[in-house]
Amino acid sequence: xxxxxxxxxxxxxxxxxxxxxxxxxxxxxxxxxxxxxxxxxxxxxxxxxxxxxxxxxxxxxxxxxxxxxxxxxxxxxxxxxxxxxxxxxxxxxxxxxxxxxxxxxxxxxxxxxxxxxxxxxxxxxxxxxxxxxxxxxxxxxxxxxxxxxxxxxxxxxxxxxxxxxxxxxxxxxxxxxxxxxxxxxxxxxxxxxxxxxxxxxxxxxxxxxxxxxxxxxxxxxxxxxxxxxxxxxxxxxxxxxxxxxxxxxxxxxxxxxxxxxxxxxxxxxxxxxxxxxxxxxxxxxxxxxxxxxxxxxxxxxxxxxxxxxxxxxxxxxxxxxxxxxxxxxxxxxxxxxxxxxxxxxxxxxxxxxxxxxxxxxxxxxxxxxxxxxxxxxxxxxxxxxxxxxxxxxxxxxxxxxxxxxxxxxxxxxxxxxxxxxxxxxxxxxxxxxxxxxxxxxxxxxxxxxxxxxxxxxxxxxxxxxxxx
Amino acid sequence: xxxxxxxxxxxxxxxxxxxxxxxxxxxxxxxxxxxxxxxxxxxxxxxxxxxxxxxxxxxxxxxxxxxxxxxxxxxxxxxxxxxxxxxxxxxxxxxxxxxxxxxxx
Numbered sequence: 001x002x003x004x005x006x007x008x009x010x011x012x013x014x015x016x017x018x019x020x021x022x023x024x025x026x027x028x029x030x031x032x033x034x035x036x037x038x039x040x041x042x043x044x045x046x047x048x049x050x051x052x053x054x055x056x057x058x059x060x061x062x063x064x065x066x067x068x069x070x071x072x073x074x075x076x077x078x079x080x081x082x083x084x085x086x087x088x089x090x091x092x093x094x095x096x097x098x099x100x101x102x103x104x105x106x107x108x109x110x111x112x113x114x115x116x117x118x119x120x121x122x123x124x125x126x127x128x129x130x131x132x133x134x135x136x137x138x139x140x141x142x143x144x145x146x147x148x149x150x151x152x153x154x155x156x157x158x159x160x161x162x163x164x165x166x167x168x169x170x171x172x173x174x175x176x177x178x179x180x181x182x183x184x185x186x187x188x189x190x191x192x193x194x195x196x197x198x199x200x201x202x203x204x205x206x207x208x209x210x211x212x213x214x215x216x217x218x219x220x221x222x223x224x225x226x227x228x229x230x231x232x233x234x235x236x237x238x239x240x241x242x243x244x245x246x247x248x249x250x251x252x253x254x255x256x257x258x259x260x261x262x263x264x265x266x267x268x269x270x271x272x273x274x275x276x277x278x279x280x281x282x283x284x285x286x287x288x289x290x291x292x293x294x295x296x297x298x299x300x301x302x303x304x305x306x307x308x309x310x311x312x313x314x315x316x317x318x319x320x321x322x323x324x325x326x327x328x329x330x331x332x333x334x335x336x337x338x339x340x341x342x343x344x345x346x347x348x349x350x351x352x353x354x355x356x357x358x359x360x361x362x363x364x365x366x367x368x369x370x371x372x373x374x375x376x377x378x379x380x381x382x383x384x385x386x387x388x389x390x391x392x393x394x395x396x397x398x399x400x401x402x403x404x405x406x407x408x409x410x411x412x413x414x415x416x417x418x419x420x421x422x423x424x425x426x427x428x429x430x431x432x433x434x435x436x437x438x439x440x441x442x443x444x445x446x447x448x449x450x451x452x453x454x455x456x457x458x459x460x461x462x463x464x465x466x467x468x
Numbered sequence: 469x470x471x472x473x474x475x476x477x478x479x480x481x482x483x484x485x486x487x488x489x490x491x492x493x494x495x496x497x498x499x500x501x502x503x504x505x506x507x508x509x510x511x512x513x514x515x516x517x518x519x520x521x522x523x524x525x526x527x528x529x530x531x532x533x534x535x536x537x538x539x540x541x542x543x544x545x546x547x548x549x550x551x552x553x554x555x556x557x558x559x560x561x562x563x564x565x566x567x568x569x570x571x572x573x
Contacts, residue, residue, distance in 0.1 A: 027490045027505065032495070036498060037555045051515065054515045064534050068534045068535075068537035068541060076549065088504075098540070099507070099547075102514070102517050102536055106513060110520060220503065221503065224503055224507060231512060239472070239476070240515065240516065243512055244480050248481075249490075249491075249506065250506040250509055252484045360500040363558045363559070
């Protein structure tokens with residue numbers, strides 16, 4: 001298939017073209033919740049077409065391919081059905097890692113094929129196959145670490161050690177050098193390929209280790225984009241257009257989301273990746289005593305405040321996901337709406353552990369998506385709001401980001417919770433938020449705190465509202 | 469660089485632009501399903517996996533080939549199932565029994 005090729009296109013390539021079109025329409029239909037499901041199905045049909053067309057191309061090793069397909073499908077479908085919505089970020093991370101690992105292996109396989117035939121790979125093949133293997137392996141290893149962090153198998157705090165960035169830079173250098181050697185086709189270049197692959201695996205682990213749990217929305221988006229680029233690059237290796245197009249779409253999507261998440265935190269993507277934000281700093285210990293003026297109230301007090309309000313805005317955060325409080329919140333909203341209270345939800349772009357995390361959880365609890373508001377749409381509303389109910393969110397409501405030039409999160413766009421007439425903060429304890437920063441909101445005279453597990457607290461408030 | 473690679477690079481770049489254009493229209497409320505949907509789409513690497521593991525004179529032994537196709541298959545089936553599960557939860561406001569019209573605060 002060179003540029004001057006005049007042979008008729010094979011029907012397989014036509015099938016791949018149809019698949020690419022299906023993918024684009026699938027993503028296009030994601031622009032509205034009404035058509036999104038149709039979009040996903042169109043995309044799935046596209047995938048089916050591509051896989052069937054590939055299988056029809058005289059595949060040997062039927063039993064290997066067939067059994068792997070069936071086992072993979074069974075594990076994938078069952079785990080996807082069973083996973084709790086709150087565990088969705090780690091599930092997505094895991095599937096993402098699987099894709100990255102597969103891309104790396106495909107690239108390795110293609111290169112091996114050339115070497116086994118005792119041929120010299122063309123520059124195109126060697127360049128792109130190393131690229132694909134490197135990015136795929138980074139994505140695979142990085143996704144596994146992200147999974148372990150999100151699953152809380154390992155600490156969500158950044159793991160740092162002296163010379164961390166230096167070590168990472170060194171590994172990156174090794175990868176680049178090996179890459180060059182493979183492309184230059186030096187003797188034993190296959191061995192350099194394996195070194196590059198192993199080094200990439202190590203780099204994937206090491207680069208996610210120092211990134212904290214609250215920065216996971218950025219990391220997950222970035223790893224998603226990596227796997228996309230790895231898949232596209234595998235397409236270059238195999239000369240397969242559908243891989244190139246699909247990989248490019250995913251790469252674009254992941255990059256866009258990464259940048260969006262970075263903007264929502266007012267931090268550059270480099271700062272997120274290399275800043276080890278939220279690492280325990282010695283300064284934080286001395287500052288902890290400052291917040292004393294907090295007022296703690298009972299669930300019944302909160303119930304009374306909410307029931308006699310005109311408008312309540314719920315501000316969910318990661319704490320809601322941890323406590324699985326979304327169903328209780330929905331019940332509370334139902335009770336309040338019966339009493340004529342208007343309930344809205346304010347969603348910060350980086351609330352939770354992946355882009356749109358809160359939206360999915362609230363959707364699971366049957367909260368209509370029409371009640372969910374983005375930061376920019378809801379912020380003017382707080383002034384007209386009687387009660388802002390903050391459920392397990394902290395840093396995204398911290399007015400210091402707006403006012404205190406010395407705050408580490410200064411400049412980060414926040415939800416203007418402090419503009420509401422009254423603020424109720426649900427929190428497990430007075431521990432500071434992920435970033436270890438004091439939140440002046442808690443000291444505000446119009447703020448009251450309801451301590452305890454978010455779900456139990458809300459259930460208490462629901463009982464209180466019912467009793468009124 | 470061969471002319472062939474240049475053609476593919478052109479396809480890649482144009483697809484990136486199409487991706488940016490299409491994805492910038494996805495509302496924030498659907499960002500998790502978007503991630504999950506694109507996650508499923510990069511499962512297209514399954515095509516590559518089948519080609520590599522299934523071709524005559526495959527470079528891998530059966531075990532590596534099996535793992536390769538398994539990973540990609542996991543990605544595809546898991547990705548689409550999770551996305552479908554998420555999307556079926558998104559509903560507009562239903563006309564459920566609720567009484568904000570008759571209730572007084």
